[in-house]
Amino acid sequence: MTFDQIAWLPLSAGVTAVGIALSYLAFRRRGLAAGLRATAWSLLPLAAYLTGALRTVWNIGSAVVGFVTGLVFSPMVWAGVVVTGVSALLFFVSGGMRGRTLSRARAAGADPEAAAKPGTPRKPAKAAGPQPVEGGAKPAPADDFSDIEDILKRRGIS
Known part of the structure; x- marks a missing residue:
């Protein structure tokens, strides 16, 4: 259904009339402020038709519906x-x-x-094993598995 296929003036006027009738009831039950607020809301459908905003609202609604159905399917x-x-x-x-x-x-x-x-x-890690000693004498080389043994000991594996 397109926008032009709907009789918007009678529809907007009808919604506004029903809203004004309900506004009168709100005025009688809850006071002047509630009645005026309800009347303000009731006039919006007719105002939207007369200003042409109703067509914009229709276009936005159909675009949102098209997007959602395109997303889902x-x-x-x-x-x-x-x-x-x-x-x-x-x-x-x-x-x-x-x-x-x-x-x-x-x-x-x-x-x-x-x-x-x-x-x-990255900075290289300190070499595990023998380090040169001042005076030029080197200590005896440790076996190559000392660092692995340290790791195993720290983890409780021996």
Whole structure:
């Protein structure tokens, strides 16, 4: 049904007349303020017809209904909704990963902003094992599994 197929003047005038009758009842039961407010609401349908705003309201309503029915019944739109959900999920996951990177960098005493940027070289960890001693003499080399043994001991595995 199109806008021009409906007899809007009698419809608007009828709604306004019924509203004014109900406004009189509101005035008798709840007082002058309630009656005036109800009369103001009752005059809006006729005012919308006379100013041409009724056609705009019709166009907005039909556009909303068209959008909703297109959304509900279109597989392509649902694919778009799924892609939007995946995008939002990826934003949340990447934010959590960035937060972990920043907290690890803070715990290690490194610059947290530099650690969060991809491609930024990280400070090498201190070498586990024998360190050179002043005077040029090196201690005997420890076996290569000492750092692994330390990790296992900290976790309660021996």
